[in-house]
Every structure is written in C-alpha cells, then in structure tokens.
Amino acid sequence: MRNPIGAAFAALLLLSAGAARAEVSEIRFAQQFSMGYLQFNVMAHQHLLEKHAAALGVPNLTVSWRTFSGPDNMNDALLAKAVDVVSGGVPGLVTIWAKTAGTPQEVRGITGLSQTPILLNTRAPNVHSIKDLTSANKIALPAVKVAIQAVVLEMAAAKEWGDKNYDKLDELTMSLSPPDATTGLLSNSSNFDSAFTIPPFQNLQLKNPAVHTILDSYDLMGQSTSSCAWTSKAFHDANPKVYQALVDAIKEASDIVAADPRLAVTYYVEDSKTKMSVDEILGFISDPRYRYSAVPLATKTYADFMYRVGKTKHEAKSWKDLFFPEIWDMNGS
Numbered sequence: 001m002r003n004p005i006g007a008a009f010a011a012l013l014l015l016s017a018g019a020a021r022a023e024v025s026e027i028r029f030a031q032q033f034s035m036g037y038l039q040f041n042v043m044a045h046q047h048l049l050e051k052h053a054a055a056l057g058v059p060n061l062t063v064s065w066r067t068f069s070g071p072d073n074m075n076d077a078l079l080a081k082a083v084d085v086v087s088g089g090v091p092g093l094v095t096i097w098a099k100t101a102g103t104p105q106e107v108r109g110i111t112g113l114s115q116t117p118i119l120l121n122t123r124a125p126n127v128h129s130i131k132d133l134t135s136a137n138k139i140a141l142p143a144v145k146v147a148i149q150a151v152v153l154e155m156a157a158a159k160e161w162g163d164k165n166y167d168k169l170d171e172l173t174m175s176l177s178p179p180d181a182t183t184g185l186l187s188n189s190s191n192f193d194s195a196f197t198i199p200p201f202q203n204l205q206l207k208n209p210a211v212h213t214i215l216d217s218y219d220l221m222g223q224s225t226s227s228c229a230w231t232s233k234a235f236h237d238a239n240p241k242v243y244q245a246l247v248d249a250i251k252e253a254s255d256i257v258a259a260d261p262r263l264a265v266t267y268y269v270e271d272s273k274t275k276m277s278v279d280e281i282l283g284f285i286s287d288p289r290y291r292y293s294a295v296p297l298a299t300k301t302y303a304d305f306m307y308r309v310g311k312t313k314h315e316a317k318s319w320k321d322l323f324f325p326e327i328w329d330m331n332g333s
Contacts (some may be wrong), residue, residue, distance in 0.1 A: 006057075007249070008128050010298050015070075023058055023238070023240075023241055023242050024031040024061075024084070024235075024238075024239050024242055025060065025061065025062060025241045026061070026062040026063070026064060027049065027061065027062070027063055027064075027084050027085065027246070027252065028064050028066065028082070028083045028085070029063070029064065029065045029066065029067075029068075029083065029084070029087070030068050030074040030077055030078065030085065030086045031065055031066070031067060031068070031084045031089065032074075033198045033226075034069065034144065034178070034198045035090060035116070035198070035200055035247070035281070035284075036086055036087075036089075036113060036114040036116065036198060036199070036226055036267060037112070037113055037227060037293075038113075038114070038257050038265070038267075038268055038292050039113055039116075039250050039251075039253035039254055039257060039292060040065075040087065040113075040253070040265045041264060041267035041271050042045040042253040042256050042257060042263075042264050043063075043249050043250070043253045043269045044063070044267075044271070045089075045154055045267045046067065046245070046256070047063075048249040048252055048253055049061065049063050049245055049249040050063060051249075052244075052245035052246075052248040052249045052252070052321065053241065053242055053245040055245070056241040056242075056244060056245050056320075057241060058241050058242055058245065058286045058287060060133040060308055061242065061245075062080060065082060066172045068157055068294035071086075071088040071089065071092030071095070071146055072090070072092075072146060073086060074086040074087075074092070074180055075092065075095070075096045075107075075284065078096070078107065078230075078232060079096075079100075079105055079107075079232075079285055081232075083232060084232075084235050085110065085229055085230070085231050086229065086230050087113060087227060087228070087229045087230075087236075088148075088227060088228075088229070089147060089148025089149075089226060089227055089228075090148060090224075090225055090226065090227070090228055090296075090298075090299050091150075091302055091306065092146070092148070092152040092211060092300045093107075093109050093228055093230045093299070093322060094103075094299070094302050094303045094306050094312060094316075094322065095146065095306070095311075095312060096230070097109070097303075097314070097316075097321075097322055098303075098306070098307070098312035098313060098316075098320060099304065099312075099314075101280070103320075104234070105232065105234075106232065106233040106234075107231065107232050108227050108230060108231075108233060108236070108287035108322060108323055108324050109230045109296065109322050109323040109324070110225075110228070110229040110230055110231055110243075110247065110250070110300070110323070110324065110326075111228065111247060111250045111251070111294035111295075111296065112225040112228045112293055112294055112296035112297065112299070112326075112332070113212050113227045113228050113229060113250070113292065113293075113294070114225070114226050114227045114290075114291070114292050114293075114297055115135065115223055115224060115225050115226060115289075115290070115291040115292070115293055116147065116198075116199050116226045116227075116289070116290050117168055117216050117217050117218040117290075118152055118196070118197075118198065118199075118202070118212050118216075118217040118218055118226060119148055119213045119215070119217075119287050120139070120194060120195075120196040120213065120215035120216075121194065121195055121196075121197075121202060121205045121206060121207075121211050121212065121213050121214070122137070122193055122194035122195075122196065122211065122212065122213075122214050123184065123185060123188060123193050123194075123208075123210050123211050124137055125183065125210075127193075127194070127214055128212075128214060128215060129155070129201070129215070130156055130157065130160060130214060131160060132213055133169060133172060133194075133214075135171075135172070135331055137172055137192075137193055137194055138172055138173075138174055138191060138192035138193060138194065139169070139173045139174070139175075139194040139195070139196055140173075140174055140175075140176040140180075140181035140183055140184060140185070140190075140192045140194070140195045140196070140197075141153070141173055141176070141181070141191060141195070141196040141197070142175065142176070142177065142178060142197070142198075143174065143175050144166075144170070144173050144174065144175050145167075145173075148226060148227075149196035149197070149198075149312075150170070150173060150196075150219070150310060151213070151306065152196075152215070152217045152220065153169055153170075153173070153196060153314060154166045154167055154169075154170070154305075154309070155169050155220060155221070155305050156215055157169050158305065159220065163308060163309050166305075166309045167309075171314065174192060176192075176195075176200050177283070178195075178197035178201040179201065180206055181196075181197050181201070182195060182197060182201040183291045185205055185211065186204075186205065186208055186211070186255065189266055192216070193203060194313070196215075197270070198226075199284055199290070200274075200276060200280075200281050200284050203218055203284040204276075213218065213305065214304075218289060221293075221298050221301050222224070222298065223289070223297055223298070224297050224298035224301065224311065225293075225295075225296045225297045225298060225299055228296060228299070229250065231243075233324075234250050240308075243324075244326065247294075247326050247327065250294050251294050254292050254294050257292040258291075258292065260281060261282060261285060262278060263283070264292075265278050266278050268281070269281065278323075280331070285322070289324045294327065294330070295327075295330045296319060296322070296323060296327070296330070296332040296333070297332065297333050298333055299319050299323075299332070299333065300316055300318065300319040300322070300333060301320060302333075303315075303316040303319075304316070319332050319333050320332070
C-alpha cells in the first residue's frame with residue numbers, strides 16, 4: 001500500500017528542487033551613459049543576452065536598463081536588490097567588494113568592459129603637471145573621492161608626494177557631470193579651470209587649443225581597465241545559466257565592437273542622444289589605446305593602492321579575488 005505521507009514528502013522534495021533550479025525571468029542593469037560601455041549598447045540592440053540565455057535553457061528572458069549618475073547610487077541599488085548588474089569605474093567595484101567580502105551581501109566583478117586612458121585637462125596656461133596645481137585651481141570630476149578620476153588623481157599625488165599625501169589635491173576637486181564639466185571648461189566662465197572626465201568629453205575638450213592635458217592615466221599605470229561590470233554573489237549563485245549567458249554576451253559584444261566599431265558607435269549615438277556624429281566618435285576611438293575587452297587589466301593596481309592608503313579595509317591577494325571564477329582563465333591582472 002502506498003504511503004501517503006511518504007508520497008507527499010517526495011512531491012515536496014521535487015517541488016523544492018524545481019524551485020532551487022528556477023532562475024530569474026528578468027535581469028536589471030544599472031548603467032551610465034558614456035563610451036565606456038559600448039558592449040552594453042551592442043547587447044541591447046542585438047539582444048545578445050536573451051540569445052545566450054535561451055541557448056542555455058532560459059527562454060524569454062527580459063532585460064531592463066536603468067541609468068545612474070555615479071557609483072555610489074548604483075552600489076546602493078545593487079545592495080538593495082533594486083538592480084542585478086552594475087557597471088562603472090574599477091574603484092567602484094573595489095570599494096563595494098572590500099565592503100562586502102565574506103558577508104551575505106558579497107559583490108564581485110563579472111568582466112572588464114573598456115580600456116581607455118582618462119585625461120585630466122586644463123585651460124590654465126601655467127599648469128603643465130599636477131605639481132603646478134595650487135589652491136587657485138579647481139578640478140571638476142564626476143564624484144569627489146569615489147569616482148575613478150578621483151582615485152587616479154590620488155594615485156598620481158601619492159606617486160609625486162608619497163602615500164601619506166595621497167589626498168593632497170582632493171581639496172581642489174568638485175563634483176560635476178562630464179557634460180557640464182566640458183561645457184564649463186570650454187566656456188571659460190566657470191569657477192573651475194580643469195576637468196577630469198571620460199571619453200568622448202575629454203576628447204572634445206582637447207579640440208580647443210586653449211586646453212591641454214596634465215595627467216594621463218596610462219602614463220601612471222599603463223594599459224588598464226577603466227570600466228567593468230559587477231554583481232552580487234547571491235545573484236551569481238542563484239542564476240548560473242543566466243550568469244553564464246551574461247558573461248558569454250559580454251564576450252560576444254566585445255568581439256563585435258572590435259570587428260565593427262562603426263556599428264557599435266552608431267548604437268551609442270542613438271542611445272545616448274549625443275549631438276556628436278558617428279564619424280567624430282570613431283575618430284576618438286581609432287586611437288589604438290582604446291580597447292573594449294572583457295579581460296580585466298590592472299584592477300589589482302587600484303585595489304592595492306586603495307588598501308594601502310586606507311580607502312578600503314580588505315586586501316585583494318590577486319585580481320581573481322575581485323572577480324567571479326567564470327573569467328579566471330583570462331590573462332587578467
């Protein structure tokens with residue numbers, strides 16, 4: 001005679017197993033509109049994530065996008081489970097990784113996205129390097145102390161004056177969006193004379209002969225990842241198929257950007273509603289120093305500096321500590 005209690009228990013186990021295997025039906029991205037995320041433009045237009053998810057057995061995945069203005073707001077949304085995937089500068093990843101490592105809210109990187117030089121430009125004629133900056137100069141950047149530009153400036157200061165003086169130039173900085181910083185710098189009517197922004201704004205600034213560069217991130221640390229994507233360990237562990245599809249989609253999008261940059265830039269122009277032309281932006285990224293790659297480079301350099309000067313309290317022993325295992329076979333750093 002069949003045991004009804006045993007049958008009910010078995011059915012419960014099957015239901016539990018099915019629930020454990022169920023993956024999200026929607027993935028929510030937080031993004032910033034800049035040229036650092038061309039892979040996302042490609043992914044959105046060509047539905048690459050949906051394609052890879054379906055191939056792995058997750059059909060009809062919905063992908064949504066929310067725009068944020070800075071890393072702190074995006075990280076807050078990630079920890080609040082309002083978004084699933086965040087993208088931003090490497091220091092934003094390092095900050096939240098160090099804050100959450102070993103906790104139930106642990107966050108790690110997914111892949112790198114862009115490798116682009118970040119330029120500190122000025123219209124001050126007597127300023128030729130950061131050594132020439134005084135209290136009379138002001139620097140507009142996306143977010144004081146936390147943006148990648150702020151951290152690069154601190155790294156340059158530490159190299160020049162020692163780690164104890166890493167924040168020597170912080171008092172000269174002010175928070176302003178890259179578009180507004182560019183408008184102010186070029187108008188010569190603002191209360192700042194320098195701007196530390198991102199492509200393509202830094203490139204637009206240099207078209208004015210009165211503007212010149214005093215700090216190049218590549219001179220400081222070589223070819224390096226400037227933007228990357230990250231998510232929570234909870235999302236990673238609960239959605240192995242969707243997560244693998246995400247990694248595969250970013251890799252494919254990176255290949256598409258490399259093979260057909262005009263197409264990728266066309267998507268960016270359409271999405272960002274920029275007044276710049278496709279040809280104008282292509283001219284900027286034709287510089288061989290601009291690369292769009294899933295491979296994370298020099299991420300540990302940022303993490304080492306931030307730990308050394310006390311901006312974070314958790315040390316990364318390897319770049320792999322910062323990223324999930326799916327990309328550990330890459331030649332990262």
